[in-house]
Amino acid sequence: MASTTRPATEKYFLSKGLDGTFRDMYNGYRFILRFFKEVFMSPFEGREFVRQCYEIGYKSLPLISLTGFITGIVFTKQSRPSLSEFGATSWLPSLISIAVLRALAPLVTALIAAGKVGSNIGAELGSMKVTEQIDAMEVSATNPFKFLVVTRVLATTLMIPVLMFYTAFVALIGSFIDIHQNELTSFVSFMEKAFERITFLDVYSSVAKTLVYGFTIGIVGCYKGFNASQGTEGVGKAANAAVVLSMFLIFVEEIVIVQITNFIR
Amino acid sequence: MINREASPIDRNTKVISIRGLEKSFGTMDVLKGIDLDVYKGENVVVLGRSGTGKSVLIKIISGLLKPDYGTVNVLGNEVDLLSDKDLQALRLKIGFSFQNGALYDSMTVRGNLEFPLKRNFRNLNRKQINEAVEEVLEGVGLLQAIDQMPSGLSGGQRKRIGIARTLILRPEIMLYDEPTAGLDPITSIEINNLINQVQQKYHTSSIIITHDLTCAKATGDRVAMMLDGTFLHQGTFDEVFGSDDPAVKAFYEYNFIQ
Numbered sequence: 031m032a033s034t035t036r037p038a039t040e041k042y043f044l045s046k047g048l049d050g051t052f053r054d055m056y057n058g059y060r061f062i063l064r065f066f067k068e069v070f071m072s073p074f075e076g077r078e079f080v081r082q083c084y085e086i087g088y089k090s091l092p093l094i095s096l097t098g099f100i101t102g103i104v105f106t107k108q109s110r111p112s113l114s115e116f117g118a119t120s121w122l123p124s125l126i127s128i129a130v131l132r133a134l135a136p137l138v139t140a141l142i143a144a145g146k147v148g149s150n151i152g153a154e155l156g157s158m159k160v161t162e163q164i165d166a167m168e169v170s171a172t173n174p175f176k177f178l179v180v181t182r183v184l185a186t187t188l189m190i191p192v193l194m195f196y197t198a199f200v201a202l203i204g205s206f207i208d209i210h211q212n213e214l215t216s217f218v219s220f221m222e223k224a225f226e227r228i229t230f231l232d233v234y235s236s237v238a239k240t241l242v243y244g245f246t247i248g249i250v251g252c253y254k255g256f257n258a259s260q261g262t263e264g265v266g267k268a269a270n271a272a273v274v275l276s277m278f279l280i281f282v283e284e285i286v287i288v289q290i291t292n293f294i295r
Numbered sequence: 296m297i298n299r300e301a302s303p304i305d306r307n308t309k310v311i312s313i314r315g316l317e318k319s320f321g322t323m324d325v326l327k328g329i330d331l332d333v334y335k336g337e338n339v340v341v342l343g344r345s346g347t348g349k350s351v352l353i354k355i356i357s358g359l360l361k362p363d364y365g366t367v368n369v370l371g372n373e374v375d376l377l378s379d380k381d382l383q384a385l386r387l388k389i390g391f392s393f394q395n396g397a398l399y400d401s402m403t404v405r406g407n408l409e410f411p412l413k414r415n416f417r418n419l420n421r422k423q424i425n426e427a428v429e430e431v432l433e434g435v436g437l438l439q440a441i442d443q444m445p446s447g448l449s450g451g452q453r454k455r456i457g458i459a460r461t462l463i464l465r466p467e468i469m470l471y472d473e474p475t476a477g478l479d480p481i482t483s484i485e486i487n488n489l490i491n492q493v494q495q496k497y498h499t500s501s502i503i504i505t506h507d508l509t510c511a512k513a514t515g516d517r518v519a520m521m522l523d524g525t526f527l528h529q530g531t532f533d534e535v536f537g538s539d540d541p542a543v544k545a546f547y548e549y550n551f552i553q
Contacts, residue, residue, distance in 0.1 A: 162397040
């Protein structure tokens with residue numbers, strides 16, 4: 031096997047913190063590679079995937095509804111004074127729909143999901159890790175990665191775009207209520223104006239964004255949970271790290287995707 | 296109370312053979328040169344204080360951890376040299392009973408037992424799966440808990456279900472991690488009896504990790520006493536505890552005075 035000499039103390043290449051960060055990045059990269067390797071290999075855990083879609087998608091609806099509705103109303107109320115200065119309040123539906131579809135709905139959905147779903151995945155898998163449930167799956171000759179990680183990451187990747195459209199719809203409803211009260215615009219007229227300026231590129235870019243955000247939330251939550259250290263403290267840290275890291279990555283990805291979309295536009 | 300019949304041990308067939316095993320975590324050396332043989336049909340108890348690396352030993356045997364040095368041969372396979380596929384095949388022959396049962400919280404008892412069965416034997420129909428689940432649950436005396444969630448079970452019941460979940464795959468080797476830790480004396484005796492029943496009914500060879508001398512005496516054909524990452528003594532219970540070694544005496548007196 032290996033040699034029999036062992037250093038008396040641990041040695042670091044750069045420093046303990048930096049070595050840990052680079053090791054974490056490398057392990058994260060390997061975790062993502064493993065996901066892409068296992069996602070195409072049979073057997074597929076179909077029932078667990080459907081259960082995760084239900085947990086991640088359906089159970090997020092109340093929170094998403096409330097947040098989307100408030101976002102629509104607040105953004106309409108805050109935009110009105112600026113537009114009314116130029117006598118352009120009739121542009122409100124177009125402005126709101128473009129802002130909601132291009133930026134607000136994807137970002138609000140992703141941030142809410144990062145908090146709710148990401149922390150849930152991190153805590154659940156972290157708890158399974160520290161109570162040896164993941165080890166138990168492994169020693170019983172089953173593949174915990176396929177059952178726990180692949181299903182959750184696929185579910186978040188598919189559900190976040192669906193939730194984004196729902197958020198956009200609810201935000202537009204909130205906006206319509208406010209506009210209807212102040213400008214007496216009818217629902218049909220509001221919707222006509224709202225969709226007047228929307229292009230396919232807006233829809234495609236938002237779907238692309240939310241696919242990336244969904245994947246990020248799922249993979250970060252699973253990675254942090256799967257690698258939770260021993261003890262209940264590790265579970266809390268995994269949940270916390272899942273939220274913080276996925277939110278940070280979502281903002282970085284937002285910048286990159288917006289740049290790419292503007293380049294195409 | 297201790298129900299123990301002599302089980303036939305095949306002294307010509309080693310199911311586990313460990314030589315010069317070393318394992319460290321960071322700067323902490325946990326295992327420092329372990330040699331151990333387990334024969335077919337034999338129950339070997341690994342005794343020692345908490346934190347001496349007993350659990351690390353069985354995690355290496357099951358391939359959950361990699362050794363730093365030494366060889367670990369299980370059923371003719373060098374565990375750390377196996378491919379993922381071969382390791383999966385070997386794990387079908389090894390049952391691992393975790394300290395707290397490690398039952399899957401999100402599934403019922405039935406779901407827990409079906410989980411490894413469905414994924415390893417995909418050609419089984421519903422009737423065969425139900426029969427297998429009911430048979431092992433009956434074996435551990437918990438058929439009535441079949442539709443309960445793990446959160447509704449006591450510590451002893453969780454351990455029994457954990458053992459049933461490993462037995463459903465018909466393992467040749469059983470690894471028990473602290474099977475009586477945290478249990479009352481009566482439940483501990485029940486678990487000890489269950490370990491002996493498993494050995495007799497399924498003809499398994501076992502390693503039982505414990506610091507409970509009653510468990511060691513009740514279940515072990517042979518005892519290996521671990522201290523500071525090495526085996527201090529190996530032999531029958533009476534041979535090991537007949538020793539004048541102060542460390543062994545202190546361990547014995549502490550357990551039985553308690």
